[in-house]
Amino acid sequence: MFNRSKVSMLTDLYELTMANVYFETGENGKAVFNFYLRQTEKRNFFIFAGLYELIQNILSMKFSKEDIEYLKSLNKFSDKFLKYLENFKFSGNLYSVEEGSVVFPNEPLVQIEAPLIEAQIIETFLINSLQLPILVATKSARCYLVANGKSLIDFSLRRTQGFDAGLKVAYASYIAGFSGTSNLLAGKTYKIPVFGTMAHSFILAYQNEERAFEEFTKFYPKDTVFLVDTYNTLEGVKKAVKVIKKLGLKNFKGIRIDSGDLVSLSKKAREILDNEGFKDTVIFVSGGLNEYKIEKLLKEGAKIDGFGVGTELGVSADLPYLDCVYKIAEYKGKPIVKFSKNKITFPYKKQIYRTFKDGKIYKDVVSHYNERLEGEPLVKEYIKDGRLVRDIPPIKDIRDYTLSQLKLLPDNLKDINKYHKFLPEFTPKILDTIQKLKIKYLG
Amino acid sequence: MFNRSKVSMLTDLYELTMANVYFETGENGKAVFNFYLRQTEKRNFFIFAGLYELIQNILSMKFSKEDIEYLKSLNKFSDKFLKYLENFKFSGNLYSVEEGSVVFPNEPLVQIEAPLIEAQIIETFLINSLQLPILVATKSARCYLVANGKSLIDFSLRRTQGFDAGLKVAYASYIAGFSGTSNLLAGKTYKIPVFGTMAHSFILAYQNEERAFEEFTKFYPKDTVFLVDTYNTLEGVKKAVKVIKKLGLKNFKGIRIDSGDLVSLSKKAREILDNEGFKDTVIFVSGGLNEYKIEKLLKEGAKIDGFGVGTELGVSADLPYLDCVYKIAEYKGKPIVKFSKNKITFPYKKQIYRTFKDGKIYKDVVSHYNERLEGEPLVKEYIKDGRLVRDIPPIKDIRDYTLSQLKLLPDNLKDINKYHKFLPEFTPKILDTIQKLKIKYLG
Numbered sequence: 001m002f003n004r005s006k007v008s009m010l011t012d013l014y015e016l017t018m019a020n021v022y023f024e025t026g027e028n029g030k031a032v033f034n035f036y037l038r039q040t041e042k043r044n045f046f047i048f049a050g051l052y053e054l055i056q057n058i059l060s061m062k063f064s065k066e067d068i069e070y071l072k073s074l075n076k077f078s079d080k081f082l083k084y085l086e087n088f089k090f091s092g093n094l095y096s097v098e099e100g101s102v103v104f105p106n107e108p109l110v111q112i113e114a115p116l117i118e119a120q121i122i123e124t125f126l127i128n129s130l131q132l133p134i135l136v137a138t139k140s141a142r143c144y145l146v147a148n149g150k151s152l153i154d155f156s157l158r159r160t161q162g163f164d165a166g167l168k169v170a171y172a173s174y175i176a177g178f179s180g181t182s183n184l185l186a187g188k189t190y191k192i193p194v195f196g197t198m199a200h201s202f203i204l205a206y207q208n209e210e211r212a213f214e215e216f217t218k219f220y221p222k223d224t225v226f227l228v229d230t231y232n233t234l235e236g237v238k239k240a241v242k243v244i245k246k247l248g249l250k251n252f253k254g255i256r257i258d259s260g261d262l263v264s265l266s267k268k269a270r271e272i273l274d275n276e277g278f279k280d281t282v283i284f285v286s287g288g289l290n291e292y293k294i295e296k297l298l299k300e301g302a303k304i305d306g307f308g309v310g311t312e313l314g315v316s317a318d319l320p321y322l323d324c325v326y327k328i329a330e331y332k333g334k335p336i337v338k339f340s341k342n343k344i345t346f347p348y349k350k351q352i353y354r355t356f357k358d359g360k361i362y363k364d365v366v367s368h369y370n371e372r373l374e375g376e377p378l379v380k381e382y383i384k385d386g387r388l389v390r391d392i393p394p395i396k397d398i399r400d401y402t403l404s405q406l407k408l409l410p411d412n413l414k415d416i417n418k419y420h421k422f423l424p425e426f427t428p429k430i431l432d433t434i435q436k437l438k439i440k441y442l443g
Numbered sequence: 444m445f446n447r448s449k450v451s452m453l454t455d456l457y458e459l460t461m462a463n464v465y466f467e468t469g470e471n472g473k474a475v476f477n478f479y480l481r482q483t484e485k486r487n488f489f490i491f492a493g494l495y496e497l498i499q500n501i502l503s504m505k506f507s508k509e510d511i512e513y514l515k516s517l518n519k520f521s522d523k524f525l526k527y528l529e530n531f532k533f534s535g536n537l538y539s540v541e542e543g544s545v546v547f548p549n550e551p552l553v554q555i556e557a558p559l560i561e562a563q564i565i566e567t568f569l570i571n572s573l574q575l576p577i578l579v580a581t582k583s584a585r586c587y588l589v590a591n592g593k594s595l596i597d598f599s600l601r602r603t604q605g606f607d608a609g610l611k612v613a614y615a616s617y618i619a620g621f622s623g624t625s626n627l628l629a630g631k632t633y634k635i636p637v638f639g640t641m642a643h644s645f646i647l648a649y650q651n652e653e654r655a656f657e658e659f660t661k662f663y664p665k666d667t668v669f670l671v672d673t674y675n676t677l678e679g680v681k682k683a684v685k686v687i688k689k690l691g692l693k694n695f696k697g698i699r700i701d702s703g704d705l706v707s708l709s710k711k712a713r714e715i716l717d718n719e720g721f722k723d724t725v726i727f728v729s730g731g732l733n734e735y736k737i738e739k740l741l742k743e744g745a746k747i748d749g750f751g752v753g754t755e756l757g758v759s760a761d762l763p764y765l766d767c768v769y770k771i772a773e774y775k776g777k778p779i780v781k782f783s784k785n786k787i788t789f790p791y792k793k794q795i796y797r798t799f800k801d802g803k804i805y806k807d808v809v810s811h812y813n814e815r816l817e818g819e820p821l822v823k824e825y826i827k828d829g830r831l832v833r834d835i836p837p838i839k840d841i842r843d844y845t846l847s848q849l850k851l852l853p854d855n856l857k858d859i860n861k862y863h864k865f866l867p868e869f870t871p872k873i874l875d876t877i878q879k880l881k882i883k884y885l886g
Contacts (some may be wrong), residue, residue, distance in 0.1 A: 006628060017659075018659075022664050070630075074637065108691065135604075157453065158566070160605075162575050162605050164607050165731075166571060184454055187450040187513075196457030199458075201770070202461045204779050206470065218464075219467060229783070230781065231782075290447055326647060441674060
């Protein structure tokens with residue numbers, strides 16, 4: 001749905017003015033840039049996501065005639081450089097950890113090794129492509145960890161920040177443990193299961209709850225999830241039962257409660273349903289949910305089988321942006337570091353080695369790419385000389401992989417309420433280089 | 444860049460299952476739905492935005508063969524209904540306040556009057572289309588109100604929640620007082636001025652600040668804004684001056700400071716520049732800015748001429764989503780109200796009348812659309828029987844209109860730090876109807 005070739009222009013002006021200078025001064029040696037997250041006390045771990053869309057965007061990136069004309073109209077670029085852009089094709093390498101991996105701040109998640117100009121001008125859309133999927137996959141995983149196997153559905157589309165945010169949220173929540181989405185375009189695009197119930201407006205249009213229930217059920221006898229809280233929730237549950245019986249159905253899929261005290265209402269609704277013999281009918285809830293509320297509801301004994309999670313997931317409300325950066329780490333074979341207050345960048349093309357203890361993540365060590373350490377290397381090559389060199393797995397496999405990654409989390413990192421610091425170590429080779437460059441540049 | 448025809452599928456499954464039932468039961472009378480915001484103490488006013496993109500999306504909405512095939516594969520829709528969707532074209536009316544208007548919670552900002560099915564299935568993308576532009580135009584206006592005429596540039600693209608969020612942010616910030624954006628695709632798409640400086644990676648690639656400055660300036664002698672804080676900010680300022688003198692230039696555009704104590708650094712940088720005779724050279728700052736920090740910097744006497752505002756603007760960080768809804772208000776000529784705890788919907792197709800006192804907004808009154816009250820009616824017809832009936836103004840005019848609207852704000856509503864409640868009144872006709880329906884449905 002998004003025209004991929006347009007990502008080339010989804011960039012900051014300065015990327016192209018800098019590139020123009022690089023081009024004209026012949027400053028286009030091999031560079032390594034790395035994308036990583038900075039520490040935040042709001043998350044104990046992150047789920048890495050967005051890689052495959054990023055790869056597809058990088059590989060299909062190009063400047064159209066129209067783009068070139070627009071750039072020419074800015075009077076900022078040489079004709080030769082515009083000619084270069086007209087023939088632009090990414091020719092470099094991309095290294096990354098696997099989609100769906102558990103990752104931590106300071107780890108080189110994506111690394112680009114390419115001529116300086118290429119590595120530079122993809123910066124803006126590279127960061128943009130990854131930020132929201134990581135935010136949402138991470139928040140979804142937190143929901144999944146506290147949901148105790150109850151089903152989770154993405155209901156966020158209407159309140160995501162734009163249209164492709166809606167797609168990114170549906171994708172990222174699905175790979176991180178959600179069962180599906182209400183978003184039809186995401187269902188179609190990614191082959192994600194789609195789910196839905198009914199809206200209050202449906203009941204209000206018929207101006208008769210019972211009739212609305214009945215009309216809907218006739219068309220969806222196996223699928224109907226009755227929205228029961230338009231007038232009075234428990235009366236609504238009884239009306240749903242009445243309609244099912246009237247239509248002579250043996251069972252029905254579920255009810256949805258979208259307001260009120262969900263603990264007490266779900267318990268009472270469960271009682272009504274059980275007493276009427278509908279033990280398999282599910283109770284589904286929605287309305288301002290997030291991982292904290294899901295955990296609380298279940299701890300308080302709510303009788304809930306599934307959660308529709310919307311707005312707060314869709315915008316990652318408690319952490320709506322990531323402190324994530326894309327920094328130069330190596331140029332013409334030499335390590336590069338930038339120093340500023342409380343912030344540092346990490347030199348070299350890098351590898352991450354992960355070790356485990358009792359089947360749980362124990363330690364991550366970031367090394368120069370060519371160092372060999374014990375543990376599992378997490379960084380893999382995806383694009384080599386502008387060509388994809390690894391298969392992109394089906395979404396179901398990505399989801400399975402993510403869920404298997406969550407099993408590797410030690411208990412303290414699974415805690416959604418308390419921050420536990422987990423950062424990778426860096427090898428002496430990297431730390432020594434930082435120290436040497438610090439002395440060289442800052443004295 | 445976004446394929447508009449795809450908005451039809453940017454919808455929740457239940458919109459189409461409900462529509463299927465409406466279709467099959469012949470329940471497709473004329474409905475009025477209204478979009479409005481609920482109260483929040485985080486904003487004293489809102490800037491309405493997103494209307495023109497919404498209109499274009501509604502008018503170009505259609506279901507492709509591929510969409511229909513996907514929907515068929517879900518086994519949830521009758522063949523007749525799918526046929527109906529295949530020929531779908533919006534045939535209704537759209538009423539709205541003007542793009543860029545100052546608006547308040549509970550006011551009917553957009554109203555759709557259409558056959559029930561049409562009004563229902565556009566719900567999801569209607570809300571989605573408006574939410575982010577309103578959030579960002581509002582936050583941008585808050586920046587504008589405290590910036591005292593200093594220039595504001597949108598730097599958010601890399602951290603917006605997805606790609607079209609980046610476009611929406613550039614558009615919404617521009618109409619609400621920003622001078623432009625770094626986003627090239629937005630510049631091209633909306634004809635917004637584009638701006639840029641240079642990145643730390645540029646300095647680091649040359650590994651020599653002075654040389655990097657010099658190379659850049661050769662290509663952009665009139666445009667260069669030197670990023671001076673890669674190593675030591677004030678040394679950086681001096682190097683910029685040195686390069687300008689070396690190249691024999693009479694003046695230069697500016698410097699950018701992206702870190703450190705911006706108050707003291709900007710004062711000292713100003714001193715250096717003034718002493719060297721560069722009184723017109725601007726000082727531009729960036730790095731984690733928002734309206735609160737801009738206000739604080741200027742109050743503390745920072746010598747700043749312009750602000751690059753990024754992440755926090757782009758995701759509206761202190762209010763990343765709006766409590767905004769699209770509710771049925773009338774069906775088959777009858778008023779509709781939904782009651783739930785602390786929340787209410789407002790019946791009828793409506794008008795808003797605004798009165799002024801000493802040139803400032805004094806009172807808004809929401810009435811039935813056909814009532815005639817004193818004041819300026821804010822709701823206008825944009826789409827009639829599926830056709831656009833008002834011109835969409837050029838973006839410059841929208842921006843002028845928004846800025847003229849900000850002048851109508853009384854001082855207390857301009858306060859970015861303290862909440863002042865301003866809500867519209869409703870006419871007796873509306874209030875009486877709510878009361879009557881309350882008795883009818885809830886006893």
